[in-house]
């Protein structure tokens with residue numbers, strides 16, 4: 073696709089959208105838009121109104137007052153809180169879901185009394201400060217109330233009811249100014265499953281307000297000013313998710329969590345916890361459902377030490393192991409100040425699956441490996457580790473994901489990892505490993521990724537039968553000056569190697585000691601000036617070769633010898649001035665060649681005339697003449713040549729043909745109609761089409777435009793992946 077054409081489409085499309093929006097918004101202002109949805113078999117309406125509700129006709133079959141299946145979802149904007157006085161009471165009495173936006177600092181929500189069928193109420197952004205007279209008291213059918221994003225501070229009388237609202241499941245009071253939750257506030261809401269009090273100013277908690285919420289599953293108290301849990305959640309025997317992040321809690325004790333059962337999420341991140349009591353982990357496993365995951369999130373506190381588990385729980389521990397509950401625990405202790413982890417710190421956690429200790433101050437990690445047997449994800453990134461104790465890892469047979477980045481290791485801890493056979497992803501970036509002579513680790517049978525970038529590494533040797541399963545190796549930003557010192561010839565599973573941002577200057581036929589199966593090789597951002605013939609003959613399966621951002625001035629004959637499978641070649645950002653397509657003749661499968669931002673002035677494509685496949689050549693930022701370009705494009709269009717010159721970002725100003733910029737030679741500066749003709753013609757046709765579209769507003773055209781834009785975007789992004 074022509075990129076100029078794309079740009080134009082995008083521009084004109086946005087104009088179209090703006091026009092359509094203008095038309096739409098001007099037509100809505102004072103009455104209601106009704107969307108019916110009868111597909112489900114009963115009467116269902118979505119009604120959007122502004123200021124008042126009027127002129128709504130319901131279908132006759134939906135009118136009968138006995139019909140309980142009627143679903144009427146009304147959204148009313150810019151409303152006053154007595155809007156109901158102007159509306160037919162019969163209609164109001166049928167509303168099931170109501171969303172109102174208005175501005176009523178003090179209100180008693182009088183309209184609610186006319187809507188006995190109401191199930192869901194959304195009253196957000198209404199600037200409410202005070203709500204008088206228990207306005208929900210007669211709404212027996214209520215299922216959810218959302219009062220979030222107001223300025224409510226008092227809630228004590230708010231949820232009083234004539235009859236207990238036994239269907240009430242969900243209440244949100246988030247983003248208000250609540251600082252106190254009186255004891256009987258939620259007494260009537262015994263069936264509530266979700267309560268959101270987040271983003272308020274609550275300081276003190278006590279048991280009373282929550283003691284009747286025995287069905288509560290999710291409680292959000294995050295972003296408040298709570299200092300102490302004070303047993304507030306003790307009666308919540310069905311609680312699964314407790315969110316307490318962003319408070320000022322200093323202390324979690326047994327009293328606070330006495331009877332919590334089935335807890336799946338315990339998020340107490342971003343508080344002020346300094347000391348972790350040994351009890352905290354022993355609590356969580358007592359009550360679990362089988363096959364559940366428990367997430368304990370303690371990140372961003374001030375914890376400095378993890379104590380041994382206390383012996384007191386030994387008996388309970390043994391009992392629970394008899395039960396064989398299949399619970400997995402994920403523990404996040406990242407972003408604390410931990411310097412010290414005692415040997416048995418993790419003893420009370422059953423099946424620790426994920427352990428995140430990143431961003432702490434650990435100088436060592438010496439713990440009982442028995443308690444880490446189930447760990448799959450271990451993050452030790454951003455600490456001060458200089459070595460890894462073998463003992464800590466000896467039983468970690470399930471480890472898949474190990475992040476050791478940003479530490480001070482000066483060797484690769486392969487011995488430590490010799491009992492982990494399931495490694496999928498090992499990240500050792502930002503350490504101090506200068507040389508590796510052995511890599512005696514085994515990756516997962518599905519293959520593994522090893523990231524060794526940013527280490528100052530200059531030599532790496534992986535002998536035969538080591539690093540089994542290594543599929544992807546990342547050596548970017550190291551100190552590799554001689555590619556010869558990277559010896560990977562026996563790595564039969566290796567398919568992808570990145571050596572970007574190193575200091576390689578020269579490549580010859582003995583430089584690349586890489587396995588034949590390699591499919592992807594990235595040598596971008598080096599100092600390569602010279603590539604000798606047959607450099608790549610050993611890596612004959614290569615499909616992508618990146619040589620961008622080097623200092624290559626010319627490509628000689630035979631450089632690409634053997635690369636018969638290569639599909640993508642990136643030579644962008646070099647200093648190539650002259651290229652003869654003869655040097656590319658070894659690349660029998662080549663389909664994308666990027667020569668962007670070189671200094672190309674002479675490109676002989678004659679050898680490519682008879683080539684088998686089409687070849688896209690990206691040519692942005694070069695010095696090719698318009699004569700050359702016109703001929704190359706013509707040859708392609710007429711089928712003489714298989715090479716298609718194109719650009720990544722098409723150009724609109726300056727000299728260009730089909731969006732590909734070119735240099736006009738001085739003596740031939742005369743106007744060339746056919747060069748710009750193509751583009752202008754398309755512009756005209758496209759804008760005509762779009763104007764018609766605006767007039768008719770047919771959905772067909774909108775679909776057509778969307779499809780072509782999506783299609784172009786997909787094409788463009790796949791080309792980008794290859795060419796960039």
Ligand SMILES: *[C@@H]1O[C@H](CO)[C@@H](O)[C@H](O)[C@H]1NC(C)=O
Nearest residue numbers: 236259260261262283284285
């Ligand atoms: C709420 O709990 C208290 C004490 O647990 C009890 O006395 C009261 O009857 C309960 N209220 C309701 C509505 O269940």
Ligand SMILES: *[C@@H]1O[C@H](CO)[C@@H](O)[C@H](O)[C@H]1NC(C)=O
Nearest residue numbers: 379380381414415416417440
């Ligand atoms: C923690 O437990 C280990 C192993 O039982 C023990 O060696 C160590 O002294 C304990 N630490 C403390 C502070 O009691």
Ligand SMILES: *[C@@H]1O[C@H](CO)[C@@H](O)[C@H](O)[C@H]1NC(C)=O
Nearest residue numbers: 361362363394395396397398
């Ligand atoms: C939990 O599930 C596992 C595997 O499904 C089963 O072996 C075990 O008996 C179950 N335990 C309980 C307490 O239900």
Ligand SMILES: *[C@@H]1O[C@H](CO)[C@@H](O)[C@H](O)[C@H]1NC(C)=O
Nearest residue numbers: 406430431451453454473475
């Ligand atoms: C490890 O933690 C760091 C810092 O918290 C984070 O950036 C990184 O993504 C984590 N690693 C993995 C593999 O999740």
Ligand SMILES: *[C@@H]1O[C@H](CO)[C@@H](O)[C@H](O)[C@H]1NC(C)=O
Nearest residue numbers: 453477478499501521523546
């Ligand atoms: C390794 O960790 C660094 C940050 O510490 C991250 O930028 C990089 O993407 C990670 N490597 C892989 C392969 O994910």
Ligand SMILES: *[C@@H]1O[C@H](CO)[C@@H](O)[C@H](O)[C@H]1NC(C)=O
Nearest residue numbers: 506527528529530551552553
């Ligand atoms: C890079 O390696 C060379 C030797 O190959 C060494 O002299 C130099 O100090 C190394 N630089 C760094 C930053 O490690």
Ligand SMILES: *[C@@H]1O[C@H](CO)[C@@H](O)[C@H](O)[C@H]1NC(C)=O
Nearest residue numbers: 554555556578579580582583
């Ligand atoms: C090939 O390049 C290496 C550096 O990678 C150099 O040491 C060696 O002398 C070169 N061999 C030939 C034949 O040019």
